[in-house]
Amino acid sequence: MKKNLKALLADKLKPQELELISKSYDIIGDIAVIRITESLKKHNRIIARAIMQTHKQVKTVCRQITPVSGDFRLRNLEFVLGERKTETLHREYGCIFKVDLGKCYFSPRLSYERMRIAQHIQQGETILNMFSGVGSYSIIIAKHSKPKKIFSIDINPTAIQYMRENIKLNKIEERVIPIQEDSRKAIEERFPKVADRVLMPLPERAHEYLGSALLALNPNGGWIHYYAFEHAKRMEDPIEKTRTKVSEKLHTLDADFEVTFGRVVRTTGPNWYQVVLDIRLKN
Ligand SMILES: C[S@@+](CC[C@H](N)C(=O)[O-])C[C@H]1O[C@@H](n2cnc3c(N)ncnc32)[C@H](O)[C@@H]1O
Known part of the structure; x- marks a missing residue:
């Protein structure tokens, strides 16, 4: 999967940037959360599109714009591409988790x-x-x-x-x-x-x-x-x-x-x- 993502972005990003991208996103249910540096921010949508092409289940891509913080351990998310939402259903070891990633x-x-x-x-x-x-x-x-x-x-x-x-x-x-x-x-x-x-x-x-x-x-x-x-x-x-x-x-x-x-x-x-x-x- 990650290989496919790299191939899709190969002519748009430098090799070290590609390496960074492939390690800096999570998929939770049908939402991908990307953590990219300010310098890569201008490529937000291109990266999001490539993630959606690579992982067909992804309907929404958000960018994490703050570290996890506060008593509730929350992060601020910025919408990038797809459906505007932060709630999703995630599956893990036969269990289902409904979660709002913004809250x-x-x-x-x-x-x-x-x-x-x-x-x-x-x-x-x-x-x-x-x-x-x-x-x-x-x-x-x-x-x-x-x-x-x-x-x-x-x-x-x-x-x-x-x-x-x-x-x-x-x-x-x-x-x-x-x-x-x-x-x-x-x-x-x-x-x-x-x-x-x-x-x-x-x-x-x-x-x-x-x-x-x-x-x-x-x-x-x-x-x-x-x-x-x-x-x-x-x-x-x-x-x-x-x-x-x-x-x-x-x-x-x-x-x-x-x-x-x-x-x-x-x-x-x-x-x-x-x-x-x-x-x-x-x-
Ligand atoms: C790092 S999260 C872990 C949540 C969960 N165990 C997980 O792994 O998905 C820590 C959780 O602790 C809660 N929390 C923080 N301080 C707390 C306190 N004093 N008493 C009870 N819960 C607290 C936060 O709201 C947050 O949901």
């Missing part, structure tokens, strides 16, 4: 990670997802493993509205429970000591919420899946850097724990990485 966070680049977590779940577990968005992790887990309940918290009312719809679309009403609230408050007031496993997919700020994650866990112990962004120079290991920071924090919280696994989920910029750690809490 909720969603990334198809986390699909492997979502399935990796689903494969860890033991039958009958209670899971608490502190930052659920439109329900992407919770729904993949509910469909591909056998948890008892997944309490799925998010502070963004629009994300919760889509999560409710996605729960119905995927027919998992009994297992995924949407909760619109700040996760710290929800855990303190309603969900202390309930979970066998806590998910923390808010890499910018998960560190601040580690105390709440511990509070949510069953006193017999359990698991935390912790996400972070980490900077690492050439000779540095982003996983080790994350492990050191998290371990320091968990020691200050008097936790008895073991980091059993870590990996780079994706590269997010020059020398920047998204890292996940699987942490086992003992009782």
Whole structure:
């Protein structure tokens, strides 16, 4: 597919520009989101047309004009070509996600990670997802493993509205429970000591919420899946850097724990990485 895109653009862009383009777009349902530099902006429509020719399912092309930011982790999108819309239906591992890309966070680049977590779940577990968005992790887990309940918290009312719809679309009403609230408050007031496993997919700020994650866990112990962004120079290991920071924090919280696994989920910029750690809490 990408080869085709390069062929379509070969006489319009320089080879290094082509290389950049082929790595800098995502397809979510029938919407392509391109992230291109200001210098390539003048080629917006040509690039969008080539993407639509290469990926026949794409009906809309938008350009991401700001980084993901704010409490709701949103990005500003500018319409480029096709149907003017930001809502789409995305399919992943047999699940359907309805999402408005202008009003909720969603990334198809986390699909492997979502399935990796689903494969860890033991039958009958209670899971608490502190930052659920439109329900992407919770729904993949509910469909591909056998948890008892997944309490799925998010502070963004629009994300919760889509999560409710996605729960119905995927027919998992009994297992995924949407909760619109700040996760710290929800855990303190309603969900202390309930979970066998806590998910923390808010890499910018998960560190601040580690105390709440511990509070949510069953006193017999359990698991935390912790996400972070980490900077690492050439000779540095982003996983080790994350492990050191998290371990320091968990020691200050008097936790008895073991980091059993870590990996780079994706590269997010020059020398920047998204890292996940699987942490086992003992009782
Ligand atoms: C990076 S997104 C991840 C969403 C989802 N897990 C996914 O991967 O598609 C983080 C989510 O956390 C939510 N969020 C941010 N701060 C929060 C808080 N204090 N309590 C609950 N949700 C929060 C945002 O609204 C956003 O939907």
